[in-house]
Amino acid sequence: MQELIAPALETQFEKDVYKGLTDYPKHLSSQYFYDATGDKLFQDIMDMPEYYLTDREFEILSENTEEIAQLFAQGNASFKLTELGAGDGMKTKILLKYLSENNFDFKYQPIDISQNALDGLEKSLRNELPQVLVETRQGTYFETLSAINAENGTKKVILFLGSNIGNLLHPQAMEFLRNIQEVMQKEDLLLVGFDMKKNPQIILDAYNDPKGITATFNKNVLTRINRELDGNFNLDKFRHWEVYNPESGTAKSYLVAMEGHTVTLEKLDLQVNFEAWETIHTEISQKYDDRTIKWLADRAGLKIVTEFGDAKGQYKNYVFRR
Ligand code: AVJ
Secondary structure: OOOOOOOOOOOHHHHHHHHHHHOOOEEOOHHHHOOHHHHHHHHHHHHOOOOHHHHHHHHHHHHOHHHHHHHHHOOOOEEEEEEEOOOOOOOHHHHHHHHHHOOOEEEEEEEEOOHHHHHHHHHHHHHHOOOOEEOOEEOOOOOOHHHHHOOOOOEEEEEEOOOHHHHOOHHHHHHHHHHHHHHOOOOOEEEEEEEEOOOHHHHHHHOOOOOOHHHHHHHHHHHHHHHHOOEOOOHHHEEEEEEEEOOOOEEEEEEEEOOOEEEEEHHHOEEEEEOOOOEEEEEEEEOEOHHHHHHHHHHOOOEEEEEEEOOOOOEEEEEEEO
C-alpha cells in the first residue's frame, strides 16, 4: 500500500476522522453527530414513539421534582447546577421551573459539545424562565471538567442526564466519573441518568426506527465529513445497522458499506477504501443494571445517595456524592 505524505491535521475532528478511517476496523466518534443538522435529527429521535429514554426520564423528573430539588438545596442556601451534555434542556426545564418558582438560589451552567444547541437553549430559557441565571459553556465532557470546578465555596450539583453516559465504554465512564468525583466537595451531588437493561427488542426498536430517522442521524457524520473535510461519501452506499448484546448491555451502531468503493477526503489528502460489507463503528449506547452501576460508582469513589425509577422499570436516575 502506498503512503501519502502525512497531511497537516489541525483540528481534533480532522485527527479523529483520519485515525478512525485508517484504523481497522474503522470507527468514527458519535460526538461528531451533533452539528446543527445532527441536533435537529436528535430532537426528531427524542420525539419518536420508539425512543422511550426521553419520556422515561421526563416521567422520573416530573414525579420527583420536589424531592430532587430539596436534595439539591440541602444544607446550603445556594448552589450551581452544572449540566453536562445539556442539549435542548427539555427535561432539565422541569427542575429549573420548580427551582425558579420556589425561589431557590441557584445558577444554571449548561455545557454541550454543540454551540448551536446551547444558543437554542439559552434563547428558550430567556423566554420561558427569564429569572434563571444561565451561563453556557461549549466543549466536550472532558474539556469542561475544569468549568465545573471554577467556583469553590459554592455547592455544586452536576447533572449528566439522558443516558449520555451510555456513549462511554465502562473504562471511560469510570474514568469520567472519577474525574468528576475528584472535583466534588463533600456536599456536592451528581445526578446521572441510566438507561436500564430491558427486553432487547425494545432497545433495538429505539435505535432502528422504521422511518429511518436514526439511520439518517448515524449517516450525518458522513455528511459532516463531506462538508467539513471536502469528502465525497455517497450515503446511499451505506446502511445503518444496530446490534444489541443483552449480556454486556451494549448497543452498537454501525454504517455498513454495501459495495466495495473508494472515498476521497480532499482536506485530509486521504483515500479510504471500503470493501463490500466493511463497517464503520459509530456509536455505543450502553444499558445498565443496578449491579453494574454500583460497580462503576465504587470504582469512581462515588457513594449512592438515592435512586429514582420510572413505573415500567426501564430507566433510572441515580444521585451520587463523593
Ligand atoms: C444522546 C447518547 C443518549 O445513545 O441513546 C439516539 C444518542 N443515538 N439514537 C443514545 C442516540 C441513536 C443517545 N444519547
